[in-house]
Amino acid sequence: MPSAITFRDVTIKPGEKAKTYMAVTQTPGGQPLGFPLMVVNGSQDGPILLVDGAVHGDEYESGEAIRTIWRKLDPKTLRGAFVGVPVVNVPAFEAGRRSSPVDGINMNRIFPGKLDGFQTEQLGYYFFNEILKKCDLVVDMHGGGVALAISPTVIYREIGSDELQEKAKELAYASGVDLVWKGGGKWGGGINVEGMRAGKPTITVELGGEGRCLNQYVDAQQKAIENIMMHYKMIPGTPDLPKERIIAPGSFEFSTKGGLFRTKKQLRDRVKKGELIATISDLFGEVVEEVKAPHDGIIVSQRTFPTIHAGEWTVYVGTYSVEKA
Numbered sequence: 001m002p003s004a005i006t007f008r009d010v011t012i013k014p015g016e017k018a019k020t021y022m023a024v025t026q027t028p029g030g031q032p033l034g035f036p037l038m039v040v041n042g043s044q045d046g047p048i049l050l051v052d053g054a055v056h057g058d059e060y061e062s063g064e065a066i067r068t069i070w071r072k073l074d075p076k077t078l079r080g081a082f083v084g085v086p087v088v089n090v091p092a093f094e095a096g097r098r099s100s101p102v103d104g105i106n107m108n109r110i111f112p113g114k115l116d117g118f119q120t121e122q123l124g125y126y127f128f129n130e131i132l133k134k135c136d137l138v139v140d141m142h143g144g145g146v147a148l149a150i151s152p153t154v155i156y157r158e159i160g161s162d163e164l165q166e167k168a169k170e171l172a173y174a175s176g177v178d179l180v181w182k183g184g185g186k187w188g189g190g191i192n193v194e195g196m197r198a199g200k201p202t203i204t205v206e207l208g209g210e211g212r213c214l215n216q217y218v219d220a221q222q223k224a225i226e227n228i229m230m231h232y233k234m235i236p237g238t239p240d241l242p243k244e245r246i247i248a249p250g251s252f253e254f255s256t257k258g259g260l261f262r263t264k265k266q267l268r269d270r271v272k273k274g275e276l277i278a279t280i281s282d283l284f285g286e287v288v289e290e291v292k293a294p295h296d297g298i299i300v301s302q303r304t305f306p307t308i309h310a311g312e313w314t315v316y317v318g319t320y321s322v323e324k325a
């Protein structure tokens with residue numbers, strides 16, 4: 001039998017749909033500070049799926065996908081529960097920035113959070129311990145934010161037992177996203193690392209950015225979530241899956257000089273090792289740094305915001321191998 005779900009003082013019974021602002025603390029002016037919670041609790045048994053967005057405040061596509069799906073879902077026919085948090089990092093969202101202007105902390109480095117820590121750590125604590133830990137499957141949605149553009153990519157990590165890793169891979173493949181990055185345990189404090197450490201199959205879907213909220217990327221996020229819900233029989237339908245997947249692990253190349261960043265490539269362009277991808281030039285137009293492909297591969301993500309400082313992300317070149325479905 002499906003059961004009621006309780007998050008703090010909010011209980012959502014089977015067959016109910018609810019949205020609420022979950023306040024966990026308050027601002028200096030006394031306004032509630034927390035995050036929005038959008039839940040559909042189905043009338044039939046099934047997994048509790050958490051989908052979160054805007055852990056980085058300048059990533060907008062996923063929140064729109066979550067809001068759309070919440071409105072579409074019918075609690076009478078849903079199996080399991082959909083738990084959406086369209087904006088986890090409200091202070092950063094309000095500022096239109098990746099990190100909160102209050103403490104400058106990157107929220108995706110501090111999970112599982114800290115009850116007596118900085119403000120971002122406190123918000124992260126409540127999200128992780130009171131929302132994420134009560135769910136069965138975790139889909140952490142990200143994007144390029146203001147600075148980057150990202151071709152739709154799904155990430156899962158080799159953390160925990162073989163069984164847990166298999167479940168995370170199943171979740172990643174169920175999304176239907178055809179660019180796959182299988183990562184290790186780096187980026188401690190990130191949701192897709194700490195969620196796995198907490199025993200929850202956890203993936204990240206990355207896409208979009210450029211400081212925008214384009215329909216094509218909102219639609220792609222929505223499709224990934226709905227594919228997952230179909231795969232786990234939460235909603236009827238057959239997932240739309242790719243015939244082949246591009247396995248593209250890699251990493252970002254960091255700039256060593258500041259200046260004006262300009263790229264010569266598009267997302268998903270294939271590149272050869274040593275090929276010129278982008279340049280950084282000074283105020284007089286002299287090239288001060290050339291960004292070259294570190295290996296043969298595919299452009300998974302690249303900077304689109306022109307001003308660049310030393311030590312910032314430029315391009316992500318994934319190695320390229322094809323896996324038939």
Ligand SMILES: [Zn+2]
Binds near residue numbers: 143
């Ligand atoms: Zn992000």
